[in-house]
Amino acid sequence: SAPEACPSQVLHTFHSYLELRQCFPRLKKLLQLLRESPYRGAELENLDDDDKATRKYTLGNILEIVQASEAEIRQAIEELPVVEIDGFYRLLDGEYYYRVQNFIVNYIESESMRLDKIPAGDVVDKVSELEPREIVAEVFRRCTTPNIDDEFYTLNGDIICKATADVLLRSVEKFNLSEFLEVWQNSVPEGVQTNIKQLEGLALTDRTSTPHCIYLFDKWDLPDDANESFDTLFRTKERWTLDEIKPYIEDLCVGQKGDANSLLMKHARAAMKDGLRTYTSKRLIR
Numbered sequence: 001s002a003p004e005a006c007p008s009q010v011l012h013t014f015h016s017y018l019e020l021r022q023c024f025p026r027l028k029k030l031l032q033l034l035r036e037s038p039y040r041g042a043e044l045e046n047l048d049d050d051d052k053a054t055r056k057y058t059l060g061n062i063l064e065i066v067q068a069s070e071a072e073i074r075q076a077i078e079e080l081p082v083v084e085i086d087g088f089y090r091l092l093d094g095e096y097y098y099r100v101q102n103f104i105v106n107y108i109e110s111e112s113m114r115l116d117k118i119p120a121g122d123v124v125d126k127v128s129e130l131e132p133r134e135i136v137a138e139v140f141r142r143c144t145t146p147n148i149d150d151e152f153y154t155l156n157g158d159i160i161c162k163a164t165a166d167v168l169l170r171s172v173e174k175f176n177l178s179e180f181l182e183v184w185q186n187s188v189p190e191g192v193q194t195n196i197k198q199l200e201g202l203a204l205t206d207r208t209s210t211p212h213c214i215y216l217f218d219k220w221d222l223p224d225d226a227n228e229s230f231d232t233l234f235r236t237k238e239r240w241t242l243d244e245i246k247p248y249i250e251d252l253c254v255g256q257k258g259d260a261n262s263l264l265m266k267h268a269r270a271a272m273k274d275g276l277r278t279y280t281s282k283r284l285i286r
Contacts, residue, residue, distance in 0.1 A: 025068030
C-alpha cells in the first residue's frame with residue numbers, strides 16, 4: 001500500500017537571497033589604525049598620551065577591524081613601514097624610519113663596504129647599538145635584497161631613494177623640480193641613482209607651472225571608494241596620462257572585473273593632446 005502522506009506547513013517563501021562577492025580591501029582603515037600610535041623612537045615612547053597603549057593593535061585586532069583578508073593585510077604591512085614591536089604592529093614615523101635607514105647607510109659607507117656585498121649580521125649588530133634591534137633588522141631587510149649566490153646583501157637603491165624623497169617632500173608644500181632633483185641625488189649614497197619613476201604613487205610633478213615643481217601626493221591618502229578616489233585625483237590634477245594615474249588606481253582593481261584601463265573607461269574621458277593620450281573626469285568636479 002502507498003505510504004501515508006504526512007501534512008507539512010510552508011513557513012516562508014524566499015524571493016531574494018544574499019550572495020558573497022569579493023570586494024577590494026579597505027586598507028585605508030589599516031593605515032588609519034596604525035597612524036593612531038606611530039613609533040617615533042624609544043626616547044619618545046613614554047612621552048605620548050597615557051591612552052596610547054589602548055591604541056596599539058595586534059594582527060588579531062587588525063583582522064577583526066579591517067575589511068580585508070589576512071594575505072591582503074600582510075601585503076599592505078609589507079608595503080608600509082610597519083614593524084612588530086612587543087606583539088603590536090607599529091607604523092614607523094617617516095623621519096624615524098629615515099633616521100634608522102641613514103644609520104645603516106652611514107655605517108656601510110664608513111666601513112667602505114661594497115653596496116652589493118653587505119654583511120647583514122655585522123651591520124645590524126652595529127646599528128643596534130643606536131636603535132632597537134628588531135627595528136634595525138626590519139629596516140635593513142626592507143632596504144636591501146639578499147644575494148642569490150652568497151650570504152651577503154645588496155642595497156636596494158629604489159627603496160633608499162623613495163624614503164629619502166618622502167622626507168624631503170614632506171618638509172615643503174611644493175619643491176622646485178630641478179632643485180629637488182639635485183638635492184635628492186645629493187642626499188642618497190654614492191653609487192645609488194635617483195629616478196623620477198621611483199616616486200610613482202608618492203609624488204606628482206607639475207610641468208605646467210613656471211618653474212616646474214614637484215609635490216607630495218601619496219596614494220595611501222586616497223579614499224577607498226572608487227568614485228571618491230577619482231574625484232580626489234581629478235580635483236588634484238585635471239589631466240592625467242596613463243603612467244601618472246595608474247599607480248593611484250591599481251589597488252581599486254582588486255576584487256573587480258577588469259584592470260586599470262577598465263576603471264578609466266568607467267570614470268574618465270580619454271583624449272589626445274599633443275600626440276599624448278590623457279584622461280579627464282567624466283563628472284563635474286567641485
